[in-house]
Amino acid sequence: QLVAYEVKRMRAEEGNKQKILRHIRELAEKLYKNENPYPAVTMHTVKKPKEGHHLRVQQKPFPRLDEGLVQWIIDQATAKLQTAPPAVKAEVKCMVPSGPPIAAIMERNGNAMANSARRLEVVRNCISYVFENKMLEAKKLFPAVLRAMKGRAARQCLTQELNLHVQQNRAVLDHQQFDFVIRMMNCCLQDCTAMDEHGIAAALLPLVTAFCRKLSPGITQFAYSCVQEHV
Numbered sequence: 001q002l003v004a005y006e007v008k009r010m011r012a013e014e015g016n017k018q019k020i021l022r023h024i025r026e027l028a029e030k031l032y033k034n035e036n037p038y039p040a041v042t043m044h045t046v047k048k049p050k051e052g053h054h055l056r057v058q059q060k061p062f063p064r065l066d067e068g069l070v071q072w073i074i075d076q077a078t079a080k081l082q083t084a085p086p087a088v089k090a091e092v093k094c095m096v097p098s099g100p101p102i103a104a105i106m107e108r109n110g111n112a113m114a115n116s117a118r119r120l121e122v123v124r125n126c127i128s129y130v131f132e133n134k135m136l137e138a139k140k141l142f143p144a145v146l147r148a149m150k151g152r153a154a155r156q157c158l159t160q161e162l163n164l165h166v167q168q169n170r171a172v173l174d175h176q177q178f179d180f181v182i183r184m185m186n187c188c189l190q191d192c193t194a195m196d197e198h199g200i201a202a203a204l205l206p207l208v209t210a211f212c213r214k215l216s217p218g219i220t221q222f223a224y225s226c227v228q229e230h231v
Helices: 002-013 017-036 069-085 102-108 112-130 135-148 150-169 174-191 199-208
Strands: 212-216 221-222
Touching: 002 017, 017 212, 112 135, 112 174, 135 174, 150 174, 150 199, 174 199, 174 212
Parallel strands: none
Antiparallel strands: 212 221
16 A cells, blocks of 8 residues: 555655654554554543532432342353354455556665665675785775675675685685685674574585685694684
8 A cells, every 4th residue: 555655655755854754653553553453442430429429418329239130140241252253353355556666666776776786796896806816906895895794685795706716616715815704704794693594604604614724734724713603
């Protein structure tokens, strides 16, 4: 329904915070009513007696209750409750028009998608520079790469690019390359969430046992020794 009816209104409200907030409140109210269709049962309030009521003579005495009749009414109500079907909200089905073409919505997200594509390009370029030993260019891009690791797409891109280099038998690195790769892996794992555990973190596992450097003849250090503290 939002896509069908509200796109024009949302565009008109852009830049006006008060209108946007009012719109959000209206939406929140609709969503709340949808999740809580049954209003709370209102309690009957008993009015307070007025001052000096006890001085009035014309008060009727409270009638004596028939204990058997009260119990019969309670039993009748209980029996009704037990046999009554559970209260279920009737589902009202309605046709929602398709609304504006998806391209109209994509236009709004165009800048975000372009930014995302640029970030991925930066990650790819930086990794290429590291493996081509163009360390000066890699250093220039490195802060942007670390910032990009906040996004899941960039973390996936890192694992894919590193995997390509492993397949090309470029896993043995010199000290500077090793340092760059380790810093990227650490940053990637640091920004991982629980959702990434079986995706990005799992994709890094074979890579950290592949990338290594020679410390001295016969002694090799693998990447996992530098990233194994992450949860």
